[in-house]
Amino acid sequence: MNVDVLHTLVSGAIWRAEQLEEHQVGSASLAWGEVSSLEEELATVLSVSLPEGRIARRGAVRAALKARDYARAHSLAERYAADEGAPESLRAAFSSMLEDDARTLADQFHYAAKHHAVQEARELARRLKRGGAFGLAA
Amino acid sequence: MEINLAELREMHPRLPPDLAFALAARAALGLQRNGHGSPVAMELEVERAAIRGSLAWIVSDPTHLEQHDYHRVTEDGAEAITLALVHRRRGWRVVRRMQREEHADWLLEQTEEGPRQVVALEVSGVDRGSIAGRFAEKLVQVALSADVDQRWAGVVGFEEPRAALGSTEADRS
Numbered sequence: 163m164n165v166d167v168l169h170t171l172v173s174g175a176i177w178r179a180e181q182l183e184e185h186q187v188g189s190a191s192l193a194w195g196e197v198s199s200l201e202e203e204l205a206t207v208l209s210v211s212l213p214e215g216r217i218a219r220r221g222a223v224r225a226a227l228k229a230r231d232y233a234r235a236h237s238l239a240e241r242y243a244a245d246e247g248a249p250e251s252l253r254a255a256f257s258s259m260l261e262d263d264a265r266t267l268a269d270q271f272h273y274a275a276k277h278h279a280v281q282e283a284r285e286l287a288r289r290l291k292r293g294g295a296f297g298l299a300a
Numbered sequence: 301m302e303i304n305l306a307e308l309r310e311m312h313p314r315l316p317p318d319l320a321f322a323l324a325a326r327a328a329l330g331l332q333r334n335g336h337g338s339p340v341a342m343e344l345e346v347e348r349a350a351i352r353g354s355l356a357w358i359v360s361d362p363t364h365l366e367q368h369d370y371h372r373v374t375e376d377g378a379e380a381i382t383l384a385l386v387h388r389r390r391g392w393r394v395v396r397r398m399q400r401e402e403h404a405d406w407l408l409e410q411t412e413e414g415p416r417q418v419v420a421l422e423v424s425g426v427d428r429g430s431i432a433g434r435f436a437e438k439l440v441q442v443a444l445s446a447d448v449d450q451r452w453a454g455v456v457g458f459e460e461p462r463a464a465l466g467s468t469e470a471d472r473s
Contacts, residue, residue: 166314197399220401
């Protein structure tokens with residue numbers, strides 16, 4: 163798919179996701195998942211040296227968080243931060259997005275957050291997803 | 301300057317057709333609910349310079365107004381008018397929509413004069429009353445946009461009707 167088509171598709175997908183979110187429709191998170199996938203495709207074809215490439219990388223991570231897919235957001239952020247030529251400002255943007263999201267979650271579940279840090283719980287979830295229960299025990 | 305919202309998709313070929321149609325239809329509803337008919341004279345202020353304008357659109361069935369969110373008619377309508385205005389005035393074309401956290405609604409490109417530049421554009425609409433305060437707010441917002449060459453804001457008032465368009469650079473000078 164060429165870049166122009168991807169840009170057209172991501173514009174429509176963002177607009178739809180915004181409308182669903184404004185009306186508090188439950189499937190808004192699915193729509194953000196679609197946005198994240200399209201942003202990821204754009205990030206694949208656009209170099210990090212281009213403004214549109216950096217916007218797409220931020221967009222892929224941010225939309226994954228809006229889709230409540232933290233594991234995907236974390237994995238994309240790690241991958242893009244390791245891109246050769248990724249500026250420090252882009253790495254800082256990923257850290258800031260993930261920290262903001264963890265803070266929002268801690269605010270939502272403040273009793274649980276008193277006992278377990280969000281980052282710790284997410285790290286356990288990632289290890290569980292990657293290696294299953296035995297991987298977690300290892 | 302004559303602006304015709306029916307030409308929005310030709311101005312911005314990367315706009316999804318359904319989105320271009322929805323934005324233009326909401327602009328029509330926003331103008332019509334303020335008692336305007338197509339075409340209407342419009343006061344335009346671009347980089348603080350006053351320009352006389354004329355705005356035309358395809359008339360929307362006013363009974364459709366109830367199907368649309370009141371606020372979205374104003375905001376989406378303002379986007380249609382501003383996107384048409386930036387193309388007519390500067391020749392810019394939409395690259396893509398941006399997520400809200402990028403501090404702008406649209407990423408545009410300037411390709412007609414000099415090297416290619418990318419432009420962040422933040423847009424808002426005001427159904428009734430002055431647009432000056434909102435315009436100042438939007439310039440502050442778009443100033444935070446990263447990875448672009450220029451940062452612009454556009455605000456449309458539907459009561460008069462009028463529009464203001466300007467860059468953060470001009471705001472600083």
